[in-house]
Amino acid sequence: MYKVVVDVMGGDFAPYEILRGSKQALIRFKDLFLYLVGKSEVLKQAKDWDRVELVEAEEVVEMDEPPGEALRKKRNASIFKGLELLKEGKADAFVSAGNSGAVAAGGIFILGRIKGVRRPAIATLLPSIKLPFVLIDAGANVDSKPEDLFQFGLMGKVFLERIWKREKPRVALLSIGEETGKGNTLVKKAHNLFKASKLNYVGNIESRDIFKGEVDVVVCDGFIGNVCLKLSEGVAEVVMSMLKEEVKKSILAMFGMTLARGALKKFKKRIDWREYGGAPLLGVKGNVIIAHGRSDRLAIKNAIKVAMESAKLRLVEKIEDAISENLVKEEK
């Protein structure tokens, strides 16, 4: 039985969609037990569910609340109460679609960092023309150092190898030119660390090419990763909405699009981030899965699946091993 904590209060569509997604996960996975954390009035809806324990948390961290402040003032909020359950060893993993900064801060403060990890990072899986790839850090850190970037690459590689069974993941640094020497000071310094490592490091990658599926782990500072993540969503949305607008101007085009409906649906599924579940916060002592703020039931169900896989495949231990192995090498 895998025990997963779900923050019922987090996300733009909480609590309704979070509850629905939790229910779907319980139906789908028979070896799943859930701790649902949230306001008592919300939890009522789940009082008759099987394989569930309800944990009351009357406070909620707002989506735009500064993480540090929330951590000081709202220790009884669902995010932090949920993480405490993980810390106490009652559960195997934690899922929240709430304030990702607060989840990251709480994860680091309550669970602590894995020994040797400088800064935990968010590893987001994204679709490409070929196989999905990992973008790390997707937003846990700003003002990263070269050594941070190197650890992001290492952790991203372990995540992809263990959870997604990717062999010898190709690791690349996000930069503004493929050639060595192109980039800012951070990228140039990180390049040397990667070059000297045993990772399957393939050099720089330009943002234009990350969706082509030629690399498996794209490494960058969390400010840039977060900008990229949100920009990709923004562009895809704008492209689709402009297309719709033009189609609406012509009855013929509207009819044509109706005929193409099946293909459009398959296409949408392919670029749908909800299929990939949540993004783990790698480097903390526990399986913390950050789901998209706009998660609906499908996204939550898939995030719970990633949480279960992380526990089953002992992701935290694998990262611990990789980091300590690398530290030993450095000390030599």
Place this chain on the structure above:
Amino acid sequence: MYKVVVDVMGGDFAPYEILRGSKQALIRFKDLFLYLVGKSEVLKQAKDWDRVELVEAEEVVEMDEPPGEALRKKRNASIFKGLELLKEGKADAFVSAGNSGAVAAGGIFILGRIKGVRRPAIATLLPSIKLPFVLIDAGANVDSKPEDLFQFGLMGKVFLERIWKREKPRVALLSIGEETGKGNTLVKKAHNLFKASKLNYVGNIESRDIFKGEVDVVVCDGFIGNVCLKLSEGVAEVVMSMLKEEVKKSILAMFGMTLARGALKKFKKRIDWREYGGAPLLGVKGNVIIAHGRSDRLAIKNAIKVAMESAKLRLVEKIEDAISENLVKEEK
């Protein structure tokens, strides 16, 4: 008569498309005179053209050549020879689709910076759901300082006001959250400079929202700007190619898409960067227009148009005024 220098050798489709675009511009604009700079064997094709002077430059800066090296070793390359014509006062503006780093380095070295400008920046116009907006810096600088970002905002505002007649452009800082205080150290420090200025500063903008047309000038470091620019193109391309792939799997969908052809064409025109011509390198003492590396004849014709407009509306002087006005204020 407006005199524009065109680097015939620069760009992925040089020299053929550059020559065709130049010819189209000459046909379209009767008050245009062109200096075509390039290899003698290429220039032969234009020997009978009206309103043209041919300038031989037997060297070419390659697309991936380090700018500093090119500047030292290839001073007779078309980019640098073209910029010299501007420096000598023979021409009013310069257009190149070649190595943008070399154009920026050459522009700064040969023409010099406008007094008070810390670092020149590339201002790229991009489509949005409403009016186009300016992204600055799109790649001339990495490791920018807060003061650089402030000047980027100031120059971007002048460009949009003068060339594109936008009234009171709204200026925003690209960050990872709309709330003040979200972002990295650079953004937080730049925020204070903008806040204290007379610019129509509207705070942070998230990358997801830049295409919504709610702000006119999006300010960021050149590393991030370049990543955003290329990512937007990459996402739009991947979305369209995945869509095509799914459509091709069904005859019905293919037929449907044929019916929607007119709408698709209009849509493509709307997101087509070629319509916006080139991006000026703002802050140097001359009108330098950097065209997209993949420019075809249409893009070149439009870049020449932007070059003419910049000369006609005396963009350099306007930026000079804005910067000096701001410096005077600082000194008070």
